[in-house]
Amino acid sequence: DIQMTQSPSTLSASVGDRVTITCRASQSISSWLAWYQQKPGKAPNLLIYKASRLESGVPSRFSGSGSGTEFTLTISSLQPDDFATYYCQQYNSYPYTFGQGTKLEIK
Amino acid sequence: QVQLQESGPGLVKPSETLSLTCAVSGGSISSYYWSWIRQPPGKGLEWIGYISYSGSTNYNPSLNSRVTISVDTSKKHFSLKLTSVTAADTAVYYCARDSTRTVAAAGFDYWGQGTLVTVSS
Numbered sequence: 001d002i003q004m005t006q007s008p009s010t011l012s013a014s015v016g017d018r019v020t021i022t023c024r025a026s027q028s029i030s031s032w033l034a035w036y037q038q039k040p041g042k043a044p045n046l047l048i049y050k051a052s053r054l055e056s057g058v059p060s061r062f063s064g065s066g067s068g069t070e071f072t073l074t075i076s077s078l079q080p081d082d083f084a085t086y087y088c089q090q091y092n093s094y095p096y097t098f099g100q101g102t103k104l105e106i107k
Numbered sequence: 108q109v110q111l112q113e114s115g116p117g118l119v120k121p122s123e124t125l126s127l128t129c130a131v132s133g134g135s136i137s138s139y140y141w142s143w144i145r146q147p148p149g150k151g152l153e154w155i156g157y158i159s160y161s162g163s164t165n166y167n168p169s170l171n172s173r174v175t176i177s178v179d180t181s182k183k184h185f186s187l188k189l190t191s192v193t194a195a196d197t198a199v200y201y202c203a204r205d206s207t208r209t210v211a212a213a214g215f216d217y218w219g220q221g222t223l224v225t226v227s228s
Contacts, residue, residue: 053213055213089214
């Protein structure tokens with residue numbers, strides 16, 4: 001199985017900050033990576049797919065980059081609604097696997 | 108707007124079979140794959156497996172021998188069965204539309220709201 005490792009596990013930031021979350025794959029996954037946002041008690045919501053493509057309806061302050069084994073999710077200017085947990089997920093090969101999550105907290 | 112809705116028992120006894128159904132509305136069940144994903148309380152996400160509209164399946168090897176996913180295109184729903192459950196299978200179970208193998212190669216783009224299944228006697 002491909003292992004997905006996110007860093008940091010927890011991130012404290014303030015409204016207006018620029019933040020970056022990193023996701024590393026244990027082997028190359030090309031650009032077959034998605035990012036999700038999950039709020040407590042809710043299902044995950046797709047933000048980014050194919051490493052850098054913004055899902056329809058997702059604010060443009062979210063962006064993704066990377067290929068191969070290293071990927072980043074950047075939020076350019078944090079808004080109050082962005083405090084949540086973020087997961088990366090590879091879909092290069094089965095079984096699909098997720099990172100352990102990054103909890104974005106208010107500083 | 109595609110909507111997914113899970114249904115099934117919220118409590119299952121150890122060693123018994125967990126059975127859930129996901130109803131798809133607002134869109135076609137054809138041309139897509141449909142996945143089950145679970146999340147133990149306070150933990151991360153685990154992909155369980157998928158089924159295509161034509162009935163092909165792929166399961167996570169960690170659960171392979173206990174999982175069966177089926178689809179009924181006429182009723183626009185797909186189902187999950189997990190046998191011989193233990194407390195470790197306690198989780199919120201989500202169904203999701205799997206767009207990873209479409210032309211767009213997107214991820215899981217529509218999710219149900221999730222249903223908590225507790226394994227306990």
